[in-house]
Amino acid sequence: MTSVTKLFFHRLYHEWKYQLSVWRTVVDWTVALYLVIPTLGYAIKTYFDWWKVQPAWISHIPFTYFAVIPLIVILRGDVRVFVEEADQLFLFQLDGWIKRLRKLSIVYSISLNFAINCLLFSYLAPIFLLYYKLPLIKLIIWCFSCFVLKTIVGLSKQVIYLHFYGWRQGLARLLTFLLIGGYYRVSLFFLNSIISSIFAILILLILPIAIPLYQEISKNTSFLKDVARAQTMKLRYVSLIMRAAFIYKRKSRPLTINKRPWIFQRSKPLFKERNAANLLTEACLKSVIRSETHLVTYGQLIVLCIAVIWSFPLDWKWALWLGFAVMLTKFVELFWQETKNSEFVKLFPWTTGDYSKAASKAIPLVMLIGFLPISFAFGILSYSWSGAVTLLIVGGVVGYFIAKVVVALS
Structure with missing residues (x-):
């Protein structure tokens, strides 16, 4: 040139x-x-x-x-x-x-x-x-x-x-x-x-x-x-x-001295029954909660959902609340796919049934991590403290059911 x-x-x-x-x-x-x-x-x-x-x-x-x-x-x-x-x-x-x-x-x-x-x-x-x-x-x-x-x-x-x-x-x-x-x-x-x-x-x-x-x-x-x-x-x-496309491979990073995850530091078993579905569910839960990147991303989405609910009228709040349950489920499916396609998980001979059972268990649990704070915020913004406690309980049941249905239809 x-x-x-x-x-x-x-x-x-x-x-x-x-x-x-x-x-x-x-x-x-x-x-x-x-x-x-x-x-x-x-x-x-x-x-x-x-x-x-x-x-x-x-x-x-x-x-x-x-x-x-x-x-x-x-x-x-x-x-x-x-x-x-x-x-x-x-x-x-x-x-x-x-x-x-x-x-x-x-x-x-x-x-x-x-x-x-x-x-x-x-x-x-x-x-x-x-x-x-x-x-x-x-x-x-x-x-x-x-x-x-x-x-x-x-x-x-x-x-x-x-x-x-x-x-x-x-x-x-x-x-x-x-x-x-x-x-x-x-x-x-x-x-x-x-x-x-x-x-x-x-x-x-x-x-x-x-x-x-x-x-x-x-x-x-x-x-x-x-x-x-x-x-x-x-x-x-x-x-x-x-x-x-779930073909991205994260580069391995060198271990950092004195750096521990926020939760599950000693990686103890979460489920007493040690079967394939529980092991995969545990792997998904820990991969999300022990990852700073995943927590920050998930937290940003939760804050955004709460801000949206806060800004709309009461009638819209209910529709948005149910819509966010579906949206969070689809979002958490990305975490599940990342766990499922990780090199470590692929080392073991899992069956299609194992993956299916684990997905129906892991995705609703991870989804509730985000949906419960949204339900609590919805309740306290619209119905004071009594509504917050009520919607926290109802949100756990409704959110788990919606997540189960979405996973079954996926």
């Missing part, structure tokens, strides 16, 4: 080509013809219909719910740096190429964030403008603020990855998300209550934060980490597809 710009666009082209080839393994012509194209057509038709007549269901959804959608997009912000391992042999010999390649990558990531935000707010514009009566100028400022926050989140993730390790990295990311989420909530208050100029001032106050983050990422002191993170981001959709 004769210039950094040509090299960057060459890698960008091959990046998009690679990601397209990844999705082609899932979305073949039949899926595209019968699922993707009709879905896109329906989404476009719905968008134009929203400009004409507002749907009836929108009256049951508070403004806060639609405001959460941009926040989710903000927290998904990231920076893609297009560096490769071979660059340390060739590009380091060329003055400033690596640094300029980083800057072009950051500019591309920021531009992509801007395009995503514009697309999102353009699609939601008829709802915000026509139903919630939000002035156009405030919608534009809101869109721009989300773009700024998404950019800061992406730059912060990169800096945190370069400078923090282990639990400190997770804590730094959590604090970043809390600060951004809190700022976003304050911004929404000004958006709905005070004139847009004050809201714009808040944006200007946070905008300079991006400058030192940008300068930190542009340095040449973190090349190998940039390469590792670039490979992770390149393969994230591959990992997602492989997990969905």
Whole structure:
């Protein structure tokens, strides 16, 4: 390549080509013809219909719910740096190429964030403008603020990855998300209550934060980490597809001294009767509860379900409560499939009947770990403490029954 710009666009082209080839393994012509194209057509038709007549269901959804959608997009912000391992042999010999390649990558990531935000707010514009009566100028400022926050989140993730390790990295990311989420909530208050100029001032106050983050990422002191993170981001959709197909194999990690699981530290038997179904059930339970990743993921889903129940009217709460029982069961099935397909479990000659009995026992038990807190929260939010205790008991019975039925029908 004769210039950094040509090299960057060459890698960008091959990046998009690679990601397209990844999705082609899932979305073949039949899926595209019968699922993707009709879905896109329906989404476009719905968008134009929203400009004409507002749907009836929108009256049951508070403004806060639609405001959460941009926040989710903000927290998904990231920076893609297009560096490769071979660059340390060739590009380091060329003055400033690596640094300029980083800057072009950051500019591309920021531009992509801007395009995503514009697309999102353009699609939601008829709802915000026509139903919630939000002035156009405030919608534009809101869109721009989300773009700024998404950019800061992406730059912060990169800096945190370069400078923090282990639990400190997770804590730094959590604090970043809390600060951004809190700022976003304050911004929404000004958006709905005070004139847009004050809201714009808040944006200007946070905008300079991006400058030192940008300068930190542009340095040449973190090349190998940039390469590792670039490979992770390149393969994230591959990992997602492989997990969905249950062919993903987790890399073995070295043992960490003085690090114990939160529960079942000594791995004692959970069931007195030692048969195949109980052993598989025990393996599934322990693999979930002893895994920090599984617990955090499950906990996030539980908190989200409680937040949804809290926001809706009482009639909707009952329907959502039953729907969450089904949803949690299907979610827990992913944990069961991971246990079932683990290398250790496959070492033993289990029969189809063993797997079936274990699934009907393990999935409802793991599902209740999440459904009972949701039932308790539902009761205390709607019927005070007496309702919380009652729904905790009823939720255990109903949740177990629903999970059994869902597993039997799967």
